[in-house]
Amino acid sequence: MADPALANDIQLKAVDLRIDDVSASYGDHRVLNHIDLDVRPGEFFALLGPSGCGKTTLLRTIAGFAQAEAGRILVGGNDLSKLPPWKRDVGMVFQSYALWPHLTVARNVAFGLEERRLPRADIARRVATALDFVGLGQLGERRPSELSGGQQQRVALARTIAIEPKILLLDEPLSNLDAKLRIQVRRELRSLQQRLGLTTILVTHDQEEANTICDRVAVMSAGEVQQVGTPAELYETPANLFVAQFLGTANVLEGRVVSAGGGRVFESSGGLRLSVAPETQIPDGARMVFRPQDASVVTGDAPADGSGLVSGRIVYREFLGSTLRYGIQAGGADLYVDAPFKTGVRPLAPGDQVTVSIAANSVKWLSA
């Protein structure tokens, strides 16, 4: 279901993408290790992870610039993995935009259509439609170097959708823009994608970018997919320590579960005790994980055996705007605890003796 702005000149169809057991290496180094992913038709899907996690390689494998040793890449049910890049019909917007400086904007957009030997009239019509769609209809005769960064990116997008790609790949699309523009462009990107209805894969190392634009996110690390889910799911129920720590800030406490008074109690190595509800499953070797906003802090020492309470000393304080983040040394561990910042209320200061209190129902038990 295409946007009316595309008229009938550019016909796009939402199809699904399946990454089926894909592995790739650079020399002896395994960059992708048995990746499986299912992306639904029309979905805006992010590959999120730190540098070197394999996300860019996976994107380049889909486009055909990196070769998978094993596995299949199915777009709308057709295996692309043996095709050269120019036969794939997989549109890619490059991180640098990769606009050819020797061609005008219109000729850049026309390139893929000329390669497909379309009649000249069709090319002209499609170029105009694509440029109008991204709001650059008037700038066809300019050189790429005469456009702003944001405009260049939209030319790159127009150039890609002009060939009616089956799916759209975006490689770190916001990394070349300054901070302010980034927030505006990521909204535009989301709305353009919605209007196009194209299945879209975005690569980013910025969780905020993935969270704000995408329907679902695959968190990657060390060549493997750690978890797939909506941004909220990943934040709420991280599958492992990596995901918990990569998405937002997490406090992690080591310790062990002991029986006490007919129930179970988690004892951290730093002296914190937390009663565990009977129905809670705790895998072997799991650590106690909670977010800074799920704890609170008050002045004074904790009572001797209070569950979820631990004494500590404030080491530093960061002002984050609406909240204050305290770095607290509590029984050998460094904890982050957030407190709302209210005008007129005197914040705690480094050196203060405090009690940290952790909400038991917000705690996760995760292993690496």
Add this chain to the structure above:
Amino acid sequence: MNAMTRRSGAIPLLGSVGAGRATAGQVVLALGILVFLVLFLVWPVATVIWVAFTEKGTGAFTLVNFYDFARTDLFVRAFWNSFYVSAMAVVFASAFALPLAYITSRFAFRGAAVIQILGFLPLIMPPFVGAVALQLFFGRNGSINLLLDDWFGFKVPFMEGLNGVVFVQSIHYFPFILINLSAALRNIDRAMEEAAQNLGSSGFRLFRRIVFPLALPGYVAGASLVFVKVFDDLATPLLLNVKDMLAPQAYLRVTSIGITDPMGYVISVVLIVTSVAAMWAASLATRNIDYATVQRGGGGLVRRSLKPWETVAAYAVIAVILLLVLAPHFGLLLLSFATIWSFSPLPDAYTVAHYARVFGESSLYIKNTLIYASLAGLIDIAVGTAIAYLVLRTKLPGRASLDTIATAALAIPGIVLGIGYLRSYYGVELWDGTPLASLWIVIVLALAIRRLPYALRACHAALQQISVSLEEAAENLGATKMRTVRRVVIPLMTGGLAAGFVTSFATAAVELSATLMLVQSNADAPLAYGLYVFMQSPAGRGAGAALGVIAVVIVAASTVLSQLLVERDRRSKAGHS
């Protein structure tokens, strides 16, 4: 915040993951280039070396030829003369270049533009052309000595014997040191100097401990280039009638005794070994002290303004060097318009007859030169682009060796290549019995091989500037490798290729060392050869000078053109990252 999320920027791609295997087209291209290089570089040079190490007649391995070389006083003297001339040329070239480089990089100085002109003015005139003109001013009966004799009653032997070669070569080649040294000084991160000042260093100690060590690799690179160029040069000593140097000896042995005489080959091997040794020594000397890649900013030294007396001194230095540099140009120009110029400070009268003669009966030389140099330039950028593409954009096994072989031509003196071609291809006859080596196309091939290393670097740089993602974008939109090269790679390389072509063209137009060996008939001779022939007789000097002026105009125009092309190319891509 988690530390990892704050890290920005993408992964630098270490290369493509499991990038595709070499295509058949790439293999064919690589083999074609390999055949070209083997036929016209490796084989002739190998032949020269092989002959030097074998017994004449039997073909058995022997060192006796080298023993003969070491036993012959003339050759030993020629070797030391060549060595002396090269070393002294480096000394004098340094004496010209060091003050100029220091003035431009250390001081805010208006005369810097003049120094830039000084940096290329000598290079547009081939040294053997300059030699004739300098003789008119500085020779025993040249203008300067006549005046000195008149006024003070003594003469200075500027141009006597080896002095003349040193004099001509250092005036011609000092820009190599100037350019390399200036670049090195410019690339010094200003913070390096400021850090030293911050820690209490200043003046000469600062220069000795920080500036000098950081600029040294640039100086050594320039100096070794000058040494090798002078050591290999054939035409300048020949024109100055200095015969007891290595390159002239090789030439004379082959032309007078014949192509079968082993001595020409032995001398060739000595020339190659010395060139390679000099370059190797230079790279060894700078290996652990070349910090260019470690430094971040560049920006050069802090410039201060000159005190009045310093300004006067700076202009005086520049004026002296400028006069020396302009002397051959003026001399040549005067000579080309002179009726008779002998035993007098200036010509007796002026005429345009020499130009009429050159454009009339000798216009063939000019036509040949334009054809040869254009063809050589075209071959160079075609082969250069192909090698650069294979090296930078494919995974073909052994692709780097193509680059290595082509670059190795740097170490092969022109005369060695010429001798190699004669020996390898004189025996090869065409269907009508003409020896292959006597065809004019062989001159073109020799010129192309000689200039290939420079053209290759230009093509390499042009391709390297193109971001790989520009090519991937084309493939992503449906263009095959071949179409991508045609529609994206070549158009983006155009500026760099044109500049590379013009550079090859300009230098090939005035090359004489290899040509001197390979020209078989006057009808096939290029301009440089004609010039050499004219200069052999006093009556031909005027016409020779006119040809020389034409050569200088061709090279100068090409140099300006190549600068314009580079500049335009840079501007047309400005704003693109």
